[in-house]
Amino acid sequence: MTRLYTHRLLPILLLIALTVWIDLPHPKPVRIGNVERSIDVVRGLDLQGGLQVLMEADLPPGSIVRAEDLQTARNVIENRVNGLGVSEPVVLVAGNNRILVELPGIGDTEQAVATIRQTALLEFVELQRGDLSLVGIPGAIRTDFGLVATENASVAETPTTTSAPASTPTGEAAATGSTPESAESTEQPSGVFTADQIFHTVMTGADLADALVDQDQVGNLGVSFTLTERGAQVFGDYTSAHVGELLGIVLDGTLISAPVINSPITTGNGIITGQFTPEEANSLAVQLRFGRLPVPLRIVESKTVGPTLGEDSLRKSALAGVIGLAVVTTFMGLYYRLPGLIADAALLVYALLTFAIFKLIPVTLTLPGIAGFVLSIGVAVDANVLIFERMKEELRSGRTVEHAIELGFSRAWPSIRDSNLSTLITCAILYWFGSAFGASLVKGFSLTLALGVMASLFTAITVTRTFLHVVLDNLRQAARPGWFGI
Amino acid sequence: MLNIVGKRYWFFGLSLLLIVPGIAALAIWGLPLAIDFTGGSLLEVRFEGAQAPAPAQVVDLYMELGYGEPLVQSAAQAEIIARSRTLDESERAELVREMQSRFGGTVTVLRFESVGPAVGAEVTRRAAGAVGLAALGILAYITYAFRSVPGAYRYGLAAIVAMLHDVAVVLGVAAILGHFFGWEVDALFLTALLTIIGFSVHDTIVVFDRIRENQRLHRRLQYELLVNHSIVQTLDRSINTQLTVMLTLLALLLFGGVTTRRFVTILLIGILSGTYSSIFNAAQLLVVWHNREWRHWFGRRA
Numbered sequence: 001m002t003r004l005y006t007h008r009l010l011p012i013l014l015l016i017a018l019t020v021w022i023d024l025p026h027p028k029p030v031r032i033g034n035v036e037r038s039i040d041v042v043r044g045l046d047l048q049g050g051l052q053v054l055m056e057a058d059l060p061p062g063s064i065v066r067a068e069d070l071q072t073a074r075n076v077i078e079n080r081v082n083g084l085g086v087s088e089p090v091v092l093v094a095g096n097n098r099i100l101v102e103l104p105g106i107g108d109t110e111q112a113v114a115t116i117r118q119t120a121l122l123e124f125v126e127l128q129r130g131d132l133s134l135v136g137i138p139g140a141i142r143t144d145f146g147l148v149a150t151e152n153a154s155v156a157e158t159p160t161t162t163s164a165p166a167s168t169p170t171g172e173a174a175a176t177g178s179t180p181e182s183a184e185s186t187e188q189p190s191g192v193f194t195a196d197q198i199f200h201t202v203m204t205g206a207d208l209a210d211a212l213v214d215q216d217q218v219g220n221l222g223v224s225f226t227l228t229e230r231g232a233q234v235f236g237d238y239t240s241a242h243v244g245e246l247l248g249i250v251l252d253g254t255l256i257s258a259p260v261i262n263s264p265i266t267t268g269n270g271i272i273t274g275q276f277t278p279e280e281a282n283s284l285a286v287q288l289r290f291g292r293l294p295v296p297l298r299i300v301e302s303k304t305v306g307p308t309l310g311e312d313s314l315r316k317s318a319l320a321g322v323i324g325l326a327v328v329t330t331f332m333g334l335y336y337r338l339p340g341l342i343a344d345a346a347l348l349v350y351a352l353l354t355f356a357i358f359k360l361i362p363v364t365l366t367l368p369g370i371a372g373f374v375l376s377i378g379v380a381v382d383a384n385v386l387i388f389e390r391m392k393e394e395l396r397s398g399r400t401v402e403h404a405i406e407l408g409f410s411r412a413w414p415s416i417r418d419s420n421l422s423t424l425i426t427c428a429i430l431y432w433f434g435s436a437f438g439a440s441l442v443k444g445f446s447l448t449l450a451l452g453v454m455a456s457l458f459t460a461i462t463v464t465r466t467f468l469h470v471v472l473d474n475l476r477q478a479a480r481p482g483w484f485g486i
Numbered sequence: 487m488l489n490i491v492g493k494r495y496w497f498f499g500l501s502l503l504l505i506v507p508g509i510a511a512l513a514i515w516g517l518p519l520a521i522d523f524t525g526g527s528l529l530e531v532r533f534e535g536a537q538a539p540a541p542a543q544v545v546d547l548y549m550e551l552g553y554g555e556p557l558v559q560s561a562a563q564a565e566i567i568a569r570s571r572t573l574d575e576s577e578r579a580e581l582v583r584e585m586q587s588r589f590g591g592t593v594t595v596l597r598f599e600s601v602g603p604a605v606g607a608e609v610t611r612r613a614a615g616a617v618g619l620a621a622l623g624i625l626a627y628i629t630y631a632f633r634s635v636p637g638a639y640r641y642g643l644a645a646i647v648a649m650l651h652d653v654a655v656v657l658g659v660a661a662i663l664g665h666f667f668g669w670e671v672d673a674l675f676l677t678a679l680l681t682i683i684g685f686s687v688h689d690t691i692v693v694f695d696r697i698r699e700n701q702r703l704h705r706r707l708q709y710e711l712l713v714n715h716s717i718v719q720t721l722d723r724s725i726n727t728q729l730t731v732m733l734t735l736l737a738l739l740l741f742g743g744v745t746t747r748r749f750v751t752i753l754l755i756g757i758l759s760g761t762y763s764s765i766f767n768a769a770q771l772l773v774v775w776h777n778r779e780w781r782h783w784f785g786r787r788a
Contacts, residue, residue, distance in 0.1 A: 046745065109595075109598070110579045299575075300604065301601045301605055302575060302600045305597055317742050320737045320738045320741040321738075324737035332730075367745055368677055370746075371753075375734070375753075382688075382730070385726045386723055386727075415691065418631045418695060419695075421627060422688055423687075426623075426680055426687075427684070430677065433616040449681070
């Protein structure tokens with residue numbers, strides 16, 4: 001029996017070593033094989049200050065919002081938010097008609113809200129070869145579209161040199177896709193351009209009728225598009241005059257693709273080809289189709305937390321957690337003596353394990369989340385208390401220590417299981433409640449409590465049990481009743 | 487042995503003594519619902535390098551800007567909390583600019599929350615739904631877990647009644663604290679309430695589980711004695727677990743930040759009530775049901 005438990009000790013020690021390593025601060029992302037991940041605590045909005053905005057589809061009552069449209073709207077908003085330069089923005093679909101935006105540490109909330117609410121702008125702009133390095137940089141492209149007073153101005157300014165209609169039904173624009181070819185991309189850093197270079201807008205998304213993922217004659221993936229009548233006119237004129245040049249596709253100031261104009265496109269139908277993966281092609285098609293939000297959104301809730309309030313709470317809650325843990329371990333040691341000390345060791349493993357899980361998932365740590373964690377320490381202690389009380393009963397009735405440990409576990413287990421399952425049921429319901437509103441506080445609390453409960457079940461049946469057997473099996477209880485607090 | 491079950495009507499009486507004032511407070515003053523449920527805006531600002539304006543001055547400012555009449559509170563360190571109708575971000579900015587120019591100093595926004603009325607109403611509906619669903623889920627689970635015991639659903643119902651006891655205590659306390667100290671029932675409060683429900687049932691199940699086990703071991707024992715025996719056997723555990731949870735919560739209360747203070751206080755009260763109801767009420771209800779004691783509550787004693 002004892003040998004068996006000594007064997008079990010090894011995996012537990014390995015687990016402890018692993019959790020300690022995860023729990024240590026990792027300022028840089030950790031690389032294992034090809035996977036690179038940041039192992040760091042993600043702090044919630046209430047702990048570092050910032051802005052939270054909840055938006056709702058603004059449609060007539062009774063109409064149904066398509067999940068696909070909501071997802072697209074989320075992507076568009078994320079694109080805009082990325083331009084704000086916030087370190088870790090969160091944009092989530094919440095429930096079936098809402099989108100939650102969280103911007104930690106943002107200073108100018110008025111500007112941020114304005115950015116989120118604006119209507120997205122899709123533009124086709126004139127590009128030079130060297131501009132390829134701008135692909136994907138948020139807000140790198142400033143165009144003359146916004147500078148001209150009327151919307152039609154850009155149309156009026158398009159080159160008037162018309163060429164004969166092309167013979168092919170669909171013009172082709174074989175392109176570089178979203179990855180710039182490197183020939184001239186070693187130019188000066190992009191930030192330098194943006195300040196002074198203004199690009200010319202050929203046409204806006206308003207003239208685009210549709211865009212779909214498609215294949216060209218040789219089977220390469222691409223995105224085919226259809227223009228409105230006016231768009232076909234403008235586009236035909238422009239492409240005829242600029243064959244061999246680049247055409248920039250710009251969404252909210254970000255260059256998302258830069259195909260080469262292979263031949264004039266005068267029929268209003270074209271295809272953009274390149275080395276696309278299916279995801280890239282789909283994403284480009286979606287962005288072309290929904291340059292503006294597919295569903296109108298309005299802000300229904302917004303919360304701002306000042307940074308000072310958050311910083312203060314974090315320090316204090318962490319301190320409270322440490323004090324709480326210290327008081328509980330002291331109590332356990334005083335009341336349950338030797339088994340209590342063993343439980344303290346198991347409790348420490350529990351705390352290490354839970355924190356490691358938080359970092360791995362990663363769980364966004366909010367104040368209620370910390371409270372949930374501290375409460376779960378109470379739950380973890382309860383499992384040990386239940387076991388020890390049963391153990392003491394068995395010892396009093398004269399059983400050997402080894403036997404008493406096993407009986408203590410098997411008798412206490414139904415209580416532990418049933419009581420914790422009911423807590424998990426409550427957590428699940430809370431999580432559901434929180435998700436529908438993007439109420440990240442409620443969600444954070446239920447998630448940390450549930451994870452804590454599960455980790456406590458695990459440590460109680462593996463760690464505590466093994467430790468107890470390894471330390472106590474060879475002791476004769478009758479000789480030292482004081483060690484067991486009997 | 488301690489006779490906890492025999493004195494059950496005394497303990498029921500004590501529970502009523504705790505619940506009735508709270509229910510009365512609820513009936514008279516109602517629940518102090520926060521903007522999370524009612525909709526509206528809350529603006530908390532600090533004035534640095536100047537004295538905070540009097541609440542009446544802030545009310546005037548809101549009225550002049552056409553933002554309706556707010557409820558304004560002064561807080562520590564030259565801070566002001568104003569609750570008003572739902573404002574948007576540009577209205578908030580306007581307000582802060584006006585405060586700065588009118589009352590002087592630097593105005594720092596500590597907190598700005600704005601909830602549309604429709605969202606508030608839906609949150610309320612969902613919250614009620616969440617509590618109801620939690621109760622049903624727990625009832626179903628207990629009935630399943632105790633399926634080997636005759637009348638398993640009684641255990642579920644008794645646990646739910648004990649849980650409602652704790653909900654009543656906490657809501658009553660919230661109404662009283664809301665009236666006298668301006669406490670609010672917000673999303674965090676709801677979180678606390680649902681945790682209390684979880685823990686209350688957790689505690690109750692431990693006692694019920696012992697009854698279930700003892701029923702197998704002592705088939706001849708009278709039910710009332712069996713229940714009392716089970717409660718006494720789990721008493722050490724109930725008190726010790728209660729103590730450790732109280733200790734961690736006390737640590738949070740004394741050393742934690744201001745933001746969680748009310749949350750933790752509500753939890754403390756609720757979990758204390760939960761332990762009380764699981765030791766002194768829940769299992770006793772089973773005995774009352776077993777003996778069908780309600781036949782003797784009114785009229786002649788048989």
